[in-house]
Amino acid sequence: MIDRKINVLVTGCGGDIGQSVGKILNSLDFIGSLYGCDISDKNAAKFIYDNFFIGLPCSDPNYLNNLHEFIIKYKIDFVIPISEPELRFFSKENINKIGLAPLVTASSEALKVGFDKLFTAEFLKKENLPFPVTHSIDSVKSIEKFPAILKSRTGSGSSTVSIVYDNASFISIKAKEKDFIVQEYLEGDNGEYTCGVFRSKDGLTRSIIIKRELMGGFTGYGEVIKNEEISTLLYQIAEKIDLIGSINVQLRLTIKGAVVFEINPRFSSTVRFRDLLGFKDVQWSLEDMMNISVSEYKETSIGKKIYKGFNEYIQ
Known part of the structure; x- marks a missing residue:
């Protein structure tokens, strides 16, 4: 039983996930005031979050101070960061709260393992769980078994995923993408x-x-x-x-x-x-x-x- 209403700030709320989270939070009766921010207002989040504002990217040196001031001013109880750049920033800097407002994220080991696809495969292998054979692209001179998956080690989404069927295609991608991994194609x-x-x-x-x-x-x-x-x-x-x-x-x-x-x-x-x-x-x-x-x-x-x-x- 929740005996009080809480104020929540969702950062990076303009994308598909942020808008979905906003719709969920709007349906919860223990939410007092819901705030959302994004680095752009050219999205539908402003129709979902009654209190929407444009924030700074996490690469800005004033990013944390700006958030801290907002959290104090509007008595924010919890911050839900949505965008991967922000989540990676908080994970790298080992930040789990801003001011008195805790960040609602997965725990630190999950962030560390999940945000690096090579680490993900190594973690699964170390724990004796089924894993796809995975290597950094710079460690592979040629691929022995096709098809194979090439994708960003740290990026997200299918736009950075390629299925290659020959070494000529592999070498072409390798020359341009230093951050990629080579992963077993799961048949x-x-x-x-x-x-x-x-x-x-x-x-x-x-x-x-x-x-x-x-x-x-x-x-x-x-x-x-x-x-x-x-x-x-x-x-x-x-x-x-x-x-x-x-x-x-x-x-x-x-x-x-x-x-x-x-x-x-x-x-x-x-x-x-x-x-x-x-x-x-x-x-x-x-x-x-x-x-x-x-x-x-x-x-x-x-x-x-x-x-x-x-x-x-x-x-």
Whole structure:
């Protein structure tokens, strides 16, 4: 039971995930005032956040001071950073609160492992969990088995992912992309899965598994499924990474079983879908940080389908 309303600031709120988080927070009765900021106002977030303002990029030397002053002025209780540059900045600088306002993020080890795809594969290998064979691109002279995946070691989204079928293509990309990794192509006809995983401070772990189809780099269609092998793997990852908070795990079912190829240590683009399906990891994260029992989870969404739509706003 929450006996008071809280003020929340969402930074980097202009993108798809930030707008989804805003819609979720607007539905929670324990939110007092909701604030959102982004480095641009050319997005629909200003229609979702009643208190929207333009902020500074995290690369600006005044970024932290600017946020600190805002947090004090408007009595912000919690800050939810959404954009990856901000999350990487906070992780690198080991910042978990601004002033008296804690940051609502995944725990430090999850951030460290998830934001580096080479570290992700090395972590899985070290913990004796299924992993895709992965190397930094500068350590590979030629590829022996095709197809292979080339993608940014630290970037996100499918725009930086290439499937190569010959060494000429590999060498061409290698000459331009020094930050890339070379990763085993995970074969199998059982599809790709995006999974939400939440773990509280006392170790309560919950997950949801969505078999998805990508459209424009995002989950355009999906179906909630039940799979004990995947569930067990997700729980093992949460425990071994000492997770507190919410992450998104992407995997494929292959001939050698469920293999994770990315751990995104943040709320994902399916966060709104998950909330509507009862997997309320934004709400649970806030409840856990307020040191109250997280709300009940009723797993009643197996078989339900999700479809990505659009909203239009005119000003």
